[in-house]
Amino acid sequence: MDLSRRTFLNLGVGTAAGAALAACGSSGPGTSSGGGAKGAAASFWFLTGQPGEGIRAKAVADFNAANPDNKITEQRFQNDAFKTKIKAAIGAGQAPTLIWGWGGGGLKSYVEAGAVEDLTSWFGENAAIKDKLFPSSFPAATINDKIYALPCETVQPIVLYWNKKIFDQAGAKPPESWADIMNLVGVFNGKGIAPFSLGGQSRWTNMMWLEFLFDRIGGPEVFNAIFAGEKDAWNHPASIDALTKVQDLVKAKGFIKGFSSITADSNADQALLYKGRAAMMLHGGWTYGGMKNDGGDFVKKGELGWMNFPPVDGGKGDPSDTVGNPGQYISISSKATAEQKESAKKFLATGKFSDNEIKGWIDSGAVPIVKGTESQLAASPDAEFLKFVYDLSSKAKFFGQSWDQALSPGASEVLLTNIAKLFQLSVTPQQFATNMNAVLGK
Amino acid sequence: MTVAPPIRTPATAGGGRTGAVSWMVLPALLAFLAFGVVPLLGVVALSFTTWDGLGAINPSGLTSWRAVIADPALPHALGVTFLIMGLSWLFQTPLSILLGVFLAGRERYRGFLAVLYFIPLLLSSAALAITFKALLDPNFGLGAGLGAEFLSQDWLGQGNLALGVIVFVVSWQFIPFHSLIYQGGVRQIPVTLYEAAQIDGAGRWRQFFSITLPQLKYTIITSSTLMVVGSLTFFDLIFVLTAGGPGDATRVLAVEMYARGFQANLMGPASAIAVILVLVGLALALLLRRLGGRDQSASQLEGA
Numbered sequence: 039m040d041l042s043r044r045t046f047l048n049l050g051v052g053t054a055a056g057a058a059l060a061a062c063g064s065s066g067p068g069t070s071s072g073g074g075a076k077g078a079a080a081s082f083w084f085l086t087g088q089p090g091e092g093i094r095a096k097a098v099a100d101f102n103a104a105n106p107d108n109k110i111t112e113q114r115f116q117n118d119a120f121k122t123k124i125k126a127a128i129g130a131g132q133a134p135t136l137i138w139g140w141g142g143g144g145l146k147s148y149v150e151a152g153a154v155e156d157l158t159s160w161f162g163e164n165a166a167i168k169d170k171l172f173p174s175s176f177p178a179a180t181i182n183d184k185i186y187a188l189p190c191e192t193v194q195p196i197v198l199y200w201n202k203k204i205f206d207q208a209g210a211k212p213p214e215s216w217a218d219i220m221n222l223v224g225v226f227n228g229k230g231i232a233p234f235s236l237g238g239q240s241r242w243t244n245m246m247w248l249e250f251l252f253d254r255i256g257g258p259e260v261f262n263a264i265f266a267g268e269k270d271a272w273n274h275p276a277s278i279d280a281l282t283k284v285q286d287l288v289k290a291k292g293f294i295k296g297f298s299s300i301t302a303d304s305n306a307d308q309a310l311l312y313k314g315r316a317a318m319m320l321h322g323g324w325t326y327g328g329m330k331n332d333g334g335d336f337v338k339k340g341e342l343g344w345m346n347f348p349p350v351d352g353g354k355g356d357p358s359d360t361v362g363n364p365g366q367y368i369s370i371s372s373k374a375t376a377e378q379k380e381s382a383k384k385f386l387a388t389g390k391f392s393d394n395e396i397k398g399w400i401d402s403g404a405v406p407i408v409k410g411t412e413s414q415l416a417a418s419p420d421a422e423f424l425k426f427v428y429d430l431s432s433k434a435k436f437f438g439q440s441w442d443q444a445l446s447p448g449a450s451e452v453l454l455t456n457i458a459k460l461f462q463l464s465v466t467p468q469q470f471a472t473n474m475n476a477v478l479g480k
Numbered sequence: 481m482t483v484a485p486p487i488r489t490p491a492t493a494g495g496g497r498t499g500a501v502s503w504m505v506l507p508a509l510l511a512f513l514a515f516g517v518v519p520l521l522g523v524v525a526l527s528f529t530t531w532d533g534l535g536a537i538n539p540s541g542l543t544s545w546r547a548v549i550a551d552p553a554l555p556h557a558l559g560v561t562f563l564i565m566g567l568s569w570l571f572q573t574p575l576s577i578l579l580g581v582f583l584a585g586r587e588r589y590r591g592f593l594a595v596l597y598f599i600p601l602l603l604s605s606a607a608l609a610i611t612f613k614a615l616l617d618p619n620f621g622l623g624a625g626l627g628a629e630f631l632s633q634d635w636l637g638q639g640n641l642a643l644g645v646i647v648f649v650v651s652w653q654f655i656p657f658h659s660l661i662y663q664g665g666v667r668q669i670p671v672t673l674y675e676a677a678q679i680d681g682a683g684r685w686r687q688f689f690s691i692t693l694p695q696l697k698y699t700i701i702t703s704s705t706l707m708v709v710g711s712l713t714f715f716d717l718i719f720v721l722t723a724g725g726p727g728d729a730t731r732v733l734a735v736e737m738y739a740r741g742f743q744a745n746l747m748g749p750a751s752a753i754a755v756i757l758v759l760v761g762l763a764l765a766l767l768l769r770r771l772g773g774r775d776q777s778a779s780q781l782e783g784a
Contacts, residue, residue, distance in 0.1 A: 147532060148534065150532075150534075151534040295618065296632070298637025299637040446745075447743060451743045455724075
């Protein structure tokens with residue numbers, strides 16, 4: 039599933055060293071200042087894996103056909119190799135002209151290394167582009183009030199899925215509050231069905247629970263304070279409350295037995311939901327496509343239900359808020375030549391968000407981050423789900439970026455380790471907060 | 481790799497010719513310098529810097545070392561590393577010796593079995609890890625498939641179980657290799673020793689403990705060195721199987737190093753851990769050599 043940058047966060051990147059070496063050997067166009075010929079080609083690296091690969095490649099091909107003087111050369115990489123390769127290439131000053139990524143903490147490290155261009159003024163000149171994209175996609179591209187990347191492709195909020203058949207059999211209704219969730223845990227456990235499926239070994243799967251609970255209980259400002267590195271931000275009462283609530287859920291056997299042995303990259307967590315072994319699952323929007331492909335008639339027969347995470351009683355967060363991946367991002371390398379930058383900017387302005395590309399994303403079962411696609415979405419066979427995702431993403435008061443993407447790579451590694459321990463009940467909420475306070479702002 | 485225990489090697493006999501052939505060592509030496517020593521020096525240098533893998537490399541003295549040594553993750557990772565090392569040695573050695581002795585027999589069916597036993601060694605660690613992960617899945621794995629409830633444990637989700645699984649998979653993969661070493665060792669033992677013992681009335685057990693085991697001393701040391709030093713570098717298997725989890729229960733030094741360097745982008749501390757890893761490995765290899773006795777040329781076959 040290439041739409042989820044998750045996959046390769048979790049896949050064994052055992053090839054890291056090899057990829058890094060390979061990167062050193064390749065002669066990227068980054069530093070080659072020679073040529074000066076009219077229309078020096080800008081390079082663009084992107085991910086393989088359908089449907090995204092085809093859509094990205096077509097956007098490049100269409101652009102090249104229309105702009106013979108400003109060609110884009112493409113190079114495709116497999117998910118897990120890409121992250122280490124792009125890092126090594128940027129570190130060696132050999133980055134491609136167009137740097138594709140996930141924004142947030144990763145983009146911030148590029149900015150701090152002076153590797154990417156400030157696009158703020160470009161957005162000033164191309165206000166029409168900025169206006170047609172979801173506003174929620176911009177925070178992850180913005181560092182110190184400057185925009186360093188063009189949000190693109192699709193939006194992937196985290197959704198609470200439920201198995202309608204199992205709910206009918208149990209005579210249960212989808213939860214409307216945290217209290218309902220805890221009640222449902224008792225109901226389903228009584229019937230020998232796991233309340234929630236969870237691929238806990240992947241760790242970021244557990245993290246989605248915290249992202250929602252923090253938001254619903256304390257509002258976006260709790261994590262914003264953490265993001266800003268304010269002292270002892272994890273000690274916020276809402277933070278401790280959320281951490282305690284998630285442990286309550288674990289203790290009440292809310293998650294399927296053995297969840298720490300289940301990984302998300304094997305899609306076993308999705309299988310548990312569509313096979314009726316678990317009643318609910320909190321997971322990324324991209325799993326809709328996965329369950330549609332793998333789950334037989336499950337999605338087609340309308341047995342899959344979906345909703346936004348319910349409010350927590352007495353919580354301050356807006357129930358319309360959501361979390362997830364607000365988009366994917368393209369930056370321009372600061373090491374590229376003026377001609378390459380010119381071609382790259384032209385590509386961003388005219389090559390992305392063509393009607394063809396938008397249609398491609400919708401046909402793939404995803405929602406592009408472009409406003410005003412309602413009628414196209416309605417014509418899709420997955421119209422109901424796509425409309426839900428579109429409304430959720432475009433109307434969310436706050437669209438929180440996944441924490442492990444928002445934080446620096448160093449802090450998110452500590453976060454994921456501690457989240458795993460939290461779900462194992464091997465640290466208390468206060469110990470968790472203390473461990474995390476130690477890496478604030480790092 | 482040489483399998484034979486170092487008995488009565490004719491090294492001293494060829495002493496006069498070493499001058500003429502010493503240039504032959506050059507290719508290996510150059511390769512070792514280029515791919516072993518130079519990167520090692522690079523890592524040592526990096527451990528005194530601060531680098532995120534992207535920007536400039538800033539020399540920062542002992543900052544990385546201080547960060548690594550003050551972090552409770554280091555003793556934890558060391559502890560887990562030694563625990564896995566010790567457990568896998570304890571598990572592998574007796575089984576490898578028994579299998580090796582068994583396979584040393586000349587019967588044809590034993591040769592056939594030897595080929596079968598050898599198969600796990602041909603598989604890549606990553607593939608093994610993925611396979612075992614699928615087999616151990618509590619909901620769709622072996623337990624569910626066979627309807628055997630006791631196989632449906634939270635294998636990779638509980639610290640102790642996950643550790644046990646790693647020791648088991650490592651052993652499953654490497655016992656064939658060590659059996660092969662022992663098979664060679666056993667075949668080197670002169671038959672006359674056993675004949676003499678039989679005349680003196682020693683039974684099978686007595687023969688095993690009084691002849692086979694003592695005669696295998698150097699084989700045991702060779703195999704143990706490989707096991708112990710090799711277990712320091714277990715990375716791919718653990719990374720794919722548990723990624724150091726649950727929590728940090730199986731986070732060995734090599735995984736810790738990778739997590740710091742390539743996931744947390746802290747190349748300085750990661751290099752410091754790498755240096756520690758090299759030092760621990762060297763110390764262990766040296767220690768095992770010492771255990772083998774200083775006089776490597778002493779004969780094991782006196783009186784034979």
